[in-house]
Amino acid sequence: MPMKLRLVVQMLVTFVTAACAAAPPLGQQGWLDFLQPGATTRTVAADRLGTPDADFEGGRILTYWVAADAGGYYKPRQHDTRTHSLVLVFRQDDVLDRHSLVKVRGE
Amino acid sequence: MRRRSRYRLQVATGLMVVALLPACVIPLPIQEAYRHGSRENLGAAAKESIVAGKTTREEILLRLGQPDGAALDESWLLYVCVRSKGGVLVFIYPSPAMPAFETVDYTRLVVYFDEAGVVERAQFEQRTCRETEFITQGADVKPRPCIDVLGKDLPLVRERRARD
Numbered sequence: 001m002p003m004k005l006r007l008v009v010q011m012l013v014t015f016v017t018a019a020c021a022a023a024p025p026l027g028q029q030g031w032l033d034f035l036q037p038g039a040t041t042r043t044v045a046a047d048r049l050g051t052p053d054a055d056f057e058g059g060r061i062l063t064y065w066v067a068a069d070a071g072g073y074y075k076p077r078q079h080d081t082r083t084h085s086l087v088l089v090f091r092q093d094d095v096l097d098r099h100s101l102v103k104v105r106g107e
Numbered sequence: 108m109r110r111r112s113r114y115r116l117q118v119a120t121g122l123m124v125v126a127l128l129p130a131c132v133i134p135l136p137i138q139e140a141y142r143h144g145s146r147e148n149l150g151a152a153a154k155e156s157i158v159a160g161k162t163t164r165e166e167i168l169l170r171l172g173q174p175d176g177a178a179l180d181e182s183w184l185l186y187v188c189v190r191s192k193g194g195v196l197v198f199i200y201p202s203p204a205m206p207a208f209e210t211v212d213y214t215r216l217v218v219y220f221d222e223a224g225v226v227e228r229a230q231f232e233q234r235t236c237r238e239t240e241f242i243t244q245g246a247d248v249k250p251r252p253c254i255d256v257l258g259k260d261l262p263l264v265r266e267r268r269a270r271d
Contacts, residue, residue, distance in 0.1 A: 053173060054173050054174075054177075056164065056168060056177075057165070057224065061164075061165060061168055063168065063173035080144055084172070087172060087173070089165055089169065098165075098169060099169075100169040100170070100172075102148065102170065102171060103148060104146045104147065104148050104171075104172050105141070105146060105147050106147070
């Protein structure tokens with residue numbers, strides 16, 4: 001094969017491979033494993049999860065939108081990637097009492 | 108009844124346009140699916156899990172997740188599900204507008220709470236609407252849904268009751 005043709009074929013293969021490569025998953029396995037009722041404090045939850053999307057009952061209950069992909073769960077940047085709602089309920093001493101991860105979207 | 112005849116007129120107009128321009132019109136089916144961004148966890152189980160006088164706001168949030176709307180004083184929480192039952196999108200060339208005829212199922216759950224955060228009552232509404240939408244380049248004219256999905260018809264705070 002002539003050198004020029006070989007170069008063109010190699011470039012084509014590179015472009016096609018790059019275009020077909022799937023984006024790496026954004027989710028992390030065990031991202032929410034730190035949530036332990038009776039142990040996790042409000043400060044730790046805020047440090048790991050950031051500002052809540054909503055709060056109820058004077059901040060006793062916090063909610064966060066969560067997305068999921070093949071890699072695990074992650075904090076979504078876009079509205080349409082939200083699949084779960086994480087609900088955290090704190091005791092009066094700001095320690096996690098109960099929590100749930102509710103699937104709101106996606107078959 | 109009036110709404111149905113209006114819808115029929117819109118469909119007939121659409122079909123007439125389709126008949127007049129056979130070479131330039133492509134009808135495209137709209138698949139049955141949840142609307143973009145709609146929640147999907149408002150089934151019968153959600154309704155059955157709410158017991159007036161017993162279920163608390165905390166339990167509702169833990170079970171259904173973040174609501175789609177809430178009163179300023181959290182005296183009600185709103186959950187909405189929108190599912191398209193399918194329809195047809197008519198692609199017309201060279202017209203910039205594409206009419207879409209669609210049947211849409213709206214489900215709205217409003218849970219009202221007392222001052223202690225316990226469910227007073229739950230209002231579960233389900234309605235099927237036939238909608239006509241004109242999709243144009245840049246902006247599409249969306250029809251008004253037959254249920255207020257934003258909860259603008261609900262009071263911002265608990266309505267005070269007159270005492271005896």
